[in-house]
Amino acid sequence: MNHRVLLERPLPGHAVCLDLRAGGPDDPGDAVRAALDVPQPGGERRFLVVDEAAGLVGHQLLYERLSSYGPAQIVCLAVGARGDRTLRRTLTLRPPAAGVLWLLDTAGDDATAGQGASGDAVLRPLVEVLATPEVFDAVLGSLGEVVHGVAVPAVRILEHDLTDEARARSWRQAVEGLTGPEVPAGAASPEGVPGALALLLGEGVPRSLSGHDWLPAGGRAGARLAACQEALDDAVDGYDRVRGAAGLLTGAGRAVDLPGDIERLTEELTRLRTAVADAFGAAGGTRLTAEHRGLLRERGVELPELPREITRAGIVPALRDHTYALIGRGLPLRSVAARLSALSARTAPAGSASRLARLDAICGPERLRRLGGRYPFTAGGSRPAAFALTGLLALLAGVWPVLGWFLGPAVGGLAAVLAWLMLRRRPNRSPDGRIDGGGATGAAPRLVGGVIGGLAGAGLGQFLALPVRAGAVAVAVSVVAVVLLALRDWNRAVDDWWARADPEDAGRIMREIHALVVTTAVHDWLFAEVRHHCSAGAGAVARLLRGLAETADAYGMGRTPERSSERSSERPSDRSSEWGPDTSSDWASWADEPSEPAPGPSPSHAPSPSAGTDTTTAAWSWDDWGDGGEDDGWTDMDEEPPVRRPTTASSYAPASPPPSQAPPSPHPSPQPGPAPAWLERRYGDGGPALVDTLVGDLVAGTVLLLDACWAGIERDPGGTEHGAQGQRLTELLDETRIRLERDAAASPPPPYDGLRDLGALTSLAVFTDRSERPDAARLTGVAPDAVARLLLAEDGPGGTVALCGPEHLRLLSHDPLAARQVRFVPEAMGRGAAGDDIWRGTAEGVVWTGAGRHAGILRLVPLRADVVHTVRAEEAGEP
Numbered sequence: 001m002n003h004r005v006l007l008e009r010p011l012p013g014h015a016v017c018l019d020l021r022a023g024g025p026d027d028p029g030d031a032v033r034a035a036l037d038v039p040q041p042g043g044e045r046r047f048l049v050v051d052e053a054a055g056l057v058g059h060q061l062l063y064e065r066l067s068s069y070g071p072a073q074i075v076c077l078a079v080g081a082r083g084d085r086t087l088r089r090t091l092t093l094r095p096p097a098a099g100v101l102w103l104l105d106t107a108g109d110d111a112t113a114g115q116g117a118s119g120d121a122v123l124r125p126l127v128e129v130l131a132t133p134e135v136f137d138a139v140l141g142s143l144g145e146v147v148h149g150v151a152v153p154a155v156r157i158l159e160h161d162l163t164d165e166a167r168a169r170s171w172r173q174a175v176e177g178l179t180g181p182e183v184p185a186g187a188a189s190p191e192g193v194p195g196a197l198a199l200l201l202g203e204g205v206p207r208s209l210s211g212h213d214w215l216p217a218g219g220r221a222g223a224r225l226a227a228c229q230e231a232l233d234d235a236v237d238g239y240d241r242v243r244g245a246a247g248l249l250t251g252a253g254r255a256v257d258l259p260g261d262i263e264r265l266t267e268e269l270t271r272l273r274t275a276v277a278d279a280f281g282a283a284g285g286t287r288l289t290a291e292h293r294g295l296l297r298e299r300g301v302e303l304p305e306l307p308r309e310i311t312r313a314g315i316v317p318a319l320r321d322h323t324y325a326l327i328g329r330g331l332p333l334r335s336v337a338a339r340l341s342a343l344s345a346r347t348a349p350a351g352s353a354s355r356l357a358r359l360d361a362i363c364g365p366e367r368l369r370r371l372g373g374r375y376p377f378t379a380g381g382s383r384p385a386a387f388a389l390t391g392l393l394a395l396l397a398g399v400w401p402v403l404g405w406f407l408g409p410a411v412g413g414l415a416a417v418l419a420w421l422m423l424r425r426r427p428n429r430s431p432d433g434r435i436d437g438g439g440a441t442g443a444a445p446r447l448v449g450g451v452i453g454g455l456a457g458a459g460l461g462q463f464l465a466l467p468v469r470a471g472a473v474a475v476a477v478s479v480v481a482v483v484l485l486a487l488r489d490w491n492r493a494v495d496d497w498w499a500r501a502d503p504e505d506a507g508r509i510m511r512e513i514h515a516l517v518v519t520t521a522v523h524d525w526l527f528a529e530v531r532h533h534c535s536a537g538a539g540a541v542a543r544l545l546r547g548l549a550e551t552a553d554a555y556g557m558g559r560t561p562e563r564s565s566e567r568s569s570e571r572p573s574d575r576s577s578e579w580g581p582d583t584s585s586d587w588a589s590w591a592d593e594p595s596e597p598a599p600g601p602s603p604s605h606a607p608s609p610s611a612g613t614d615t616t617t618a619a620w621s622w623d624d625w626g627d628g629g630e631d632d633g634w635t636d637m638d639e640e641p642p643v644r645r646p647t648t649a650s651s652y653a654p655a656s657p658p659p660s661q662a663p664p665s666p667h668p669s670p671q672p673g674p675a676p677a678w679l680e681r682r683y684g685d686g687g688p689a690l691v692d693t694l695v696g697d698l699v700a701g702t703v704l705l706l707d708a709c710w711a712g713i714e715r716d717p718g719g720t721e722h723g724a725q726g727q728r729l730t731e732l733l734d735e736t737r738i739r740l741e742r743d744a745a746a747s748p749p750p751p752y753d754g755l756r757d758l759g760a761l762t763s764l765a766v767f768t769d770r771s772e773r774p775d776a777a778r779l780t781g782v783a784p785d786a787v788a789r790l791l792l793a794e795d796g797p798g799g800t801v802a803l804c805g806p807e808h809l810r811l812l813s814h815d816p817l818a819a820r821q822v823r824f825v826p827e828a829m830g831r832g833a834a835g836d837d838i839w840r841g842t843a844e845g846v847v848w849t850g851a852g853r854h855a856g857i858l859r860l861v862p863l864r865a866d867v868v869h870t871v872r873a874e875e876a877g878e879p
């Protein structure tokens with residue numbers, strides 16, 4: 001028995017295959033027990049059995065065991081010998097529950113018919129086709145319509161698949177598209193995240209807490225804040241009283257002590273800072289407890305209950321939505337992990353003690369020193385300008401004849417008196433003189449300028465002899481100008497001093513301290529538990545995604561021998577001898593291949609021998625087809641006719657030599673062998689949708705996998721173990737890889753046998769929607785027109801190759817109406833970009849299969865009535 005004939009990992013829903021032939025590594029009884037243990041969906045039990053024709057009666061009990069476990073259906077491939085002329089079968093293998101396909105010449109070669117590697121090379125694709133549930137059911141139904149339920153098959157099959165290079169390249173790119181490169185964590189932003197997470201990332205306050213009194217006036221911190229506000233109000237009120245004509249010309253500002261008010265304001269700010277710092281330090285942990293609430297209440301900070309906008313229970317669902325949104329945007333796992341790591345770092349509670357640095361920046365010693373500094377009071381502008389301007393006004397007042405000798409210098413004296421009043425009543429001096437910032441108002445330059453200008457004006461008035469009215473007007477203008485200029489200089493000087501002292505900065509400091517207290521209360525105290533849960537959850541998901549990415553990368557870098565043997569048994573290669581390993585199909589070597597193929601012709605299809613040709617053709621090599629191109633479209637199959645492509649005897653050779661033989665050399669040359677005349681292979685370099693489809697399948701499966709993790713993350717983010725998820729990802733990669741090997745991922749993912757406990761597909765169900773899936777042509781790069789031409793061919797024996805020798809033809813029924821024919825095509829070949837025109841006229845009577853890479857015709861030719869004998873148990877020697 002050669003286990004390589006069988007599908008080691010059949011797709012879900014396909015028939016369970018078992019080989020009962022002698023000489024294999026498994027006992028037939030063990031093979032039956034293993035087949036019965038395989039679960040089959042929907043209560044359907046299909047078994048595809050490969051057996052020797054001479055052993056059907058001897059295995060009667062085994063077939064009865066297969067049939068006895070529920071309603072079972074059996075199709076038996078009975079491999080006959082060259083000299084067989086009759087077939088003995090048991091009652092169990094009769095229709096309608098069972099049928100037999102008698103293979104009298106599996107390889108078409110006289111020397112090796114039905115035996116060895118070449119026979120297995122024929123059986124393997126035939127088993128793969130018959131295991132498809134739609135073909136299985138159609139064949140079993142057709143066998144029920146022929147004599148004895150036994151037929152000799154005549155077949156013509158086309159295989160549409162990928163080249164090894166295209167398969168390796170697409171798989172590598174798909175895994176890279178899933179995992180992505182390492183990226184820095186970056187910074188988390190409140191934009192583009194669910195509301196619950198955005199509230200944690202920013203420093204805003206929930207709307208329900210906008211009116212809460214965080215620092216009640218009766219508390220320690222609230223009392224300090226009220227005292228600061230009172231001192232600031234006193235300072236602002238004093239400033240308003242000092243400024244203007246009343247402050248300069250009357251005693252309105254005499255009782256105002258602006259320096260004292262500012263000093264008191266500075267002291268109160270210092271006390272407020274101390275109270276807030278004490279509160280920050282007292283509850284500086286990362287978790288808010290009842291004890292912390294009490295400590296804060298003692299220090300004047302009143303905390304409300306957790307707002308309704310955010311709860312601990314809503315964090316993990318928000319993380320899940322955010323993670324799926326990032327994945328849905330096409331970000332690979334490592335990029336999503338980087339963003340979640342940034343989110344984890346941003347939301348990690350650092351404790352209110354970490355806010356002390358910000359408090360120092362708001363109300364530090366330097367800022368308080370600047371607020372309490374003593375700034376000089378200066379008025380009148382530059383002294384030369386004050387001298388000149390006062391002299392000019394005094395000259396104007398002195399032009400009044402005779403009186404000008406008195407009035408001119410008097411105007412200068414008025415300017416000097418007003419300057420002296422500015423100095424006397426300057427706002428930076430306490431009434432008792434305790435605090436005095438000093439000042440200068442330019443009284444002396446004004447006095448000197450006024451005297452000189454007044455005397456000069458008196459002399460000029462004496463010379464001009466102006467009328468009295470003109471002198472009076474000149475004096476009035478001079479006096480008014482002096483007073484107005486003094487008031488202007490006073491207001492400017494007071495404003496300048498107030499701006500340099502900047503007591504109103506204390507108001508900004510108070511607002512910033514209050515905002516810091518609110519932010520700290522919300523995000524470091526109220527949200528401490530929620531932030532801790534979010535940070536731990538985001539970190540756990542980030543670690544999980546990185547672990548999955550590492551698992552996927554490791555999977556893409558190497559495979560186990562058992563997995564590589566499955567691939568080597570499915571694909572022929574000239575790099576393996578009859579007994580040597582098939583290194584061309586070892587997935588471990590794919591990581592070292594270039595990402596792009598070397599320039600060269602791209603085969604539109606792989607040739608295969610057709611009916612009526614010599615099957616002992618020369619061995620072919622994968623290298624004969626070049627390195628493949630990077631054409632994203634499929635080849636136009638109408639431009640050149642199909643070319644026959646021979647296969648080698650080593651295509652499905654055992655992975656290791658029999659114990660009695662050894663390889664002749666470390667690197668033996670390929671051995672030519674017969675090729676089945678009925679199998680035509682067409683290999684493409686991959687269509688434009690192949691990689692995206694594979695990535696979509698992997699992403700959908702990863703989301704399913706993640707669905708199983710959220711409950712554990714909700715319970716204990718830090719204690720979540722992710723080993724099982726790595727194993728499930730390996731199963732997902734296995735399943736996706738198998739579909740890539742079987743039909744270039746044309747069939748959508750099944751319900752993930754290894755992941756059935758992961759729940760629904762949620763929003764990513766489109767990845768498994770058959771109607772949305774790309775057609776086979778866009779996945780393989782091979783057009784389906786050859787399949788359409790095959791199915792449009794006229795019915796008749798000439799279109800298929802009978803699996804029997806010429807000497808067996810007389811065993812077959814010659815009734816042309818007795819034969820039954822099954823035409824089958826994977827539905828992926830009939831949908832999508834290929835259009836419907838080429839399928840016109842072929843839909844009726846065609847079996848559309850849900851998966852597979854083979855399309856073709858199975859013609860079931862019945863035998864003469866005297867060739868098949870049904871043997872009862874008693875006749876077989878059974879009790």
